[in-house]
Amino acid sequence: MVDEAPEADSSATIDADVIAESDKVAKEVDEAADAADSADDADGLPMDKVEAVLNASLDSNDVTPQMARVMRRQEENSRRVEESIKGTKANPKWLVPVFCAFMIVGLIWAVVYYIQPNYPIPGIGAWNLAIALTLIIIGFLMTMAWH
The missing domain is CATH 1.20.58 (Methane Monooxygenase Hydroxylase; Chain G, domain 1)
Known part of the structure; x- marks a missing residue:
């Protein structure tokens, strides 16, 4: 060695x-x-x-x-x-404001209906809650596209 x-x-x-x-x-x-x-x-x-x-x-x-x-x-x-x-995708600038607006408008719609049952649309009764819930669901569904 x-x-x-x-x-x-x-x-x-x-x-x-x-x-x-x-x-x-x-x-x-x-x-x-x-x-x-x-x-x-x-x-x-x-x-x-x-x-x-x-x-x-x-x-x-x-x-x-x-x-x-x-x-x-x-x-x-x-x-x-x-x-x-x-590989990342950018969100469109309008996405976050729009889905937040849908959820907030839906919440306000439901609160207004509970405070005054004749509003926001008089004569349709509990369908106002369905409209509020639909707006909120649309907002939440839009959050799925958020990156």
């Missing part, structure tokens, strides 16, 4: 170029922030520097194995969220 020399812990080291580049960009952003603060600039940081930091992506070869796994997991989670968003 050949004794292998213990390899350096590659998970604890990151390519020095990546660190140097990120330190350089961070230093430039800090300098730009100091310049913006001293000049009392309303815009704040230069957008090109901010975009450079935000768009900077690491190569999977330049990071530790743990960070590479985290990056892959984050990419997978982002993909899943995007796929789930694509």
